[in-house]
Amino acid sequence: MKEQQERKRLTIIGTGLIGGSLGLALKAAGLENVEIVGHDKDRGAANQAQRVGAMDRAEHNLLRAVEGASMVIIATPVLAVREVMQEIAGELVEGAVVTDTASTKAQVMQWADELLPEGVSFVGGHPMAGKETPGIEQAEATLFAGKAYCICPSLKATDGAVNSVVGLTRLMGAEPLFVDAEEHDQYAAAVSHLPLLVSTALFTLLRSSPAWADLAPMASSGFRDITRLASGDPRMSHDICVTNREAAVHWLERMAGELHRLRDVLADARDEALLETFTKAQMERDSFLAQPPVRVMEAATSTDARQELIHALVGGWMVDRMRKAQKLPELLKQREAAKGAQPGPTRAERIAEDIRRDLEKRSGRKEK
Amino acid sequence: MKEQQERKRLTIIGTGLIGGSLGLALKAAGLENVEIVGHDKDRGAANQAQRVGAMDRAEHNLLRAVEGASMVIIATPVLAVREVMQEIAGELVEGAVVTDTASTKAQVMQWADELLPEGVSFVGGHPMAGKETPGIEQAEATLFAGKAYCICPSLKATDGAVNSVVGLTRLMGAEPLFVDAEEHDQYAAAVSHLPLLVSTALFTLLRSSPAWADLAPMASSGFRDITRLASGDPRMSHDICVTNREAAVHWLERMAGELHRLRDVLADARDEALLETFTKAQMERDSFLAQPPVRVMEAATSTDARQELIHALVGGWMVDRMRKAQKLPELLKQREAAKGAQPGPTRAERIAEDIRRDLEKRSGRKEK
Numbered sequence: 001m002k003e004q005q006e007r008k009r010l011t012i013i014g015t016g017l018i019g020g021s022l023g024l025a026l027k028a029a030g031l032e033n034v035e036i037v038g039h040d041k042d043r044g045a046a047n048q049a050q051r052v053g054a055m056d057r058a059e060h061n062l063l064r065a066v067e068g069a070s071m072v073i074i075a076t077p078v079l080a081v082r083e084v085m086q087e088i089a090g091e092l093v094e095g096a097v098v099t100d101t102a103s104t105k106a107q108v109m110q111w112a113d114e115l116l117p118e119g120v121s122f123v124g125g126h127p128m129a130g131k132e133t134p135g136i137e138q139a140e141a142t143l144f145a146g147k148a149y150c151i152c153p154s155l156k157a158t159d160g161a162v163n164s165v166v167g168l169t170r171l172m173g174a175e176p177l178f179v180d181a182e183e184h185d186q187y188a189a190a191v192s193h194l195p196l197l198v199s200t201a202l203f204t205l206l207r208s209s210p211a212w213a214d215l216a217p218m219a220s221s222g223f224r225d226i227t228r229l230a231s232g233d234p235r236m237s238h239d240i241c242v243t244n245r246e247a248a249v250h251w252l253e254r255m256a257g258e259l260h261r262l263r264d265v266l267a268d269a270r271d272e273a274l275l276e277t278f279t280k281a282q283m284e285r286d287s288f289l290a291q292p293p294v295r296v297m298e299a300a301t302s303t304d305a306r307q308e309l310i311h312a313l314v315g316g317w318m319v320d321r322m323r324k325a326q327k328l329p330e331l332l333k334q335r336e337a338a339k340g341a342q343p344g345p346t347r348a349e350r351i352a353e354d355i356r357r358d359l360e361k362r363s364g365r366k367e368k
Numbered sequence: 369m370k371e372q373q374e375r376k377r378l379t380i381i382g383t384g385l386i387g388g389s390l391g392l393a394l395k396a397a398g399l400e401n402v403e404i405v406g407h408d409k410d411r412g413a414a415n416q417a418q419r420v421g422a423m424d425r426a427e428h429n430l431l432r433a434v435e436g437a438s439m440v441i442i443a444t445p446v447l448a449v450r451e452v453m454q455e456i457a458g459e460l461v462e463g464a465v466v467t468d469t470a471s472t473k474a475q476v477m478q479w480a481d482e483l484l485p486e487g488v489s490f491v492g493g494h495p496m497a498g499k500e501t502p503g504i505e506q507a508e509a510t511l512f513a514g515k516a517y518c519i520c521p522s523l524k525a526t527d528g529a530v531n532s533v534v535g536l537t538r539l540m541g542a543e544p545l546f547v548d549a550e551e552h553d554q555y556a557a558a559v560s561h562l563p564l565l566v567s568t569a570l571f572t573l574l575r576s577s578p579a580w581a582d583l584a585p586m587a588s589s590g591f592r593d594i595t596r597l598a599s600g601d602p603r604m605s606h607d608i609c610v611t612n613r614e615a616a617v618h619w620l621e622r623m624a625g626e627l628h629r630l631r632d633v634l635a636d637a638r639d640e641a642l643l644e645t646f647t648k649a650q651m652e653r654d655s656f657l658a659q660p661p662v663r664v665m666e667a668a669t670s671t672d673a674r675q676e677l678i679h680a681l682v683g684g685w686m687v688d689r690m691r692k693a694q695k696l697p698e699l700l701k702q703r704e705a706a707k708g709a710q711p712g713p714t715r716a717e718r719i720a721e722d723i724r725r726d727l728e729k730r731s732g733r734k735e736k
Contacts, residue, residue: 278602
């Protein structure tokens, strides 16, 4: 592992829709003294990202791209995250922050734990935003604005590293949302991967029908919208499912069960129950849209996103030592409190405790 | 039944999203010498429709609204169509054209056959357009532009009546699509009612999960889009399902089957098959969007939509007698030809033959 250089570099690996949008958002934020370097195994994509202003410089050699970087953002499909970690591990500087954007987190956290060196902080990330159309051509600086951005700190991540990723999300206008990796994968399976699978299943079912030529001319915006996710990047969809297999299977099962319930209601001519289902769904969805549930998070974190990110990029361990920050554990506690008291320490509390102990230990032993 | 008056009146019953949009589109087309009258059992909706310019006059008495009307468009939820037909039947003038906009057609065609008097032509209609947000406030003149508009002529409908409804759809910029009522309901069940049920089931499933409070903050545009149809008018959704029960049950069953297939692929770790499913879906959906399948229809119908509608409104039976028009049967034949030769007369050919015989009979006996 090399010593951190004076140069502040932020490297984005994978310059497609997500990586490109991250770059555009960071460039739009106008970070001073920070060089944004982009790498993609598809050189054309990296060059294009540079052309559209998503980064200062495209670097086709992966190791040179991360050389001396204070922060590395891995924005590839899930399974590629592992390869990237393996390749860059030896090149990362002490105090570097590594984050990712993959749609599943437990597997990624495990790889980070196995593959990244001591002294590097991994903070998993998952922006709850996207488009079905992949590629740098679709990238937008505002893709993440107003969207939730899940943050899963590893046990070894310093508080400064966590703050820097929080700062990153805030710079893009996103709403950071702390969540345990396994919880994340369960929730994402329901609210994100199930919709992807349902969308794909519906399109596949109708497209393979012998009546397709007659059905298709009648398809309207309802059909197009509900099958939108079926046009997503197949490799990304595949990776998501195989790294969250159990949860995806579980929700597929439950969705089939719900369809069977509706089938029975219809077949048994329980028309009152049918009307009730539609009425309730409309009412509850409208109120969900009018007032989307949020977690207690905002007030607790610093609002000066730029300052946080800069500090983290510049200061590394120094910032951590000075702060002995208790912010994340507090946040996690507040969140648990907001969810109502539960018997015994929750998973989040255990993580909080781990992080606190880890920080204390480190601030004692990491003096240069 | 009363004699047709000189006054040309077009009456829209039900001035919500669909009826209001129809009115706006017809007003935008600038039909001369045609008065557009609107009725809604919700007087506020009718008044609002008049205020936004969707009709010339709101008429709160249903019978007075249809008095002397050359064309009546019933734009209510499906089950209400029956009541409306019952109530207005005695008020309709000889030669009047009645059409509807309901999402299921077989049931409506049967009601028309039972309830509407001789000398009135019923031509079922179903615009393949809409929004999940109901109400006149959401109405737009361009709602139907570029969208398919299914047309199901009843056996008793005159060719002039059919042409007038074709003219109506063309005036709004829609693409008329002739389809047998039972075929329509099968296709609509797949491409429209199944998406509605899937959307509702998915929202209901997640909303009723004990983890909802944790899931919801992670919901992004993918979840919102796929559950969009769950915000539709519950009464309308209910009516659609109960008037197309068998087909809806069939497709719910098949959709659950497809989800089980995906579940098995995932659970058995057949990851190549999974990738293939995603790849195929993306490819086929993209090509569906790039080149949506159409039916052979356009070249065959007259392009002077306004003329057709005016003729039908003004001329009634006279136009029919003069034309002995063979247009619809020809169209239906062409469509069948385009779909490839089939053994024996198809359903469409039988309808065409019925209509032709009906027209010939009528032109012989209907001289005043």
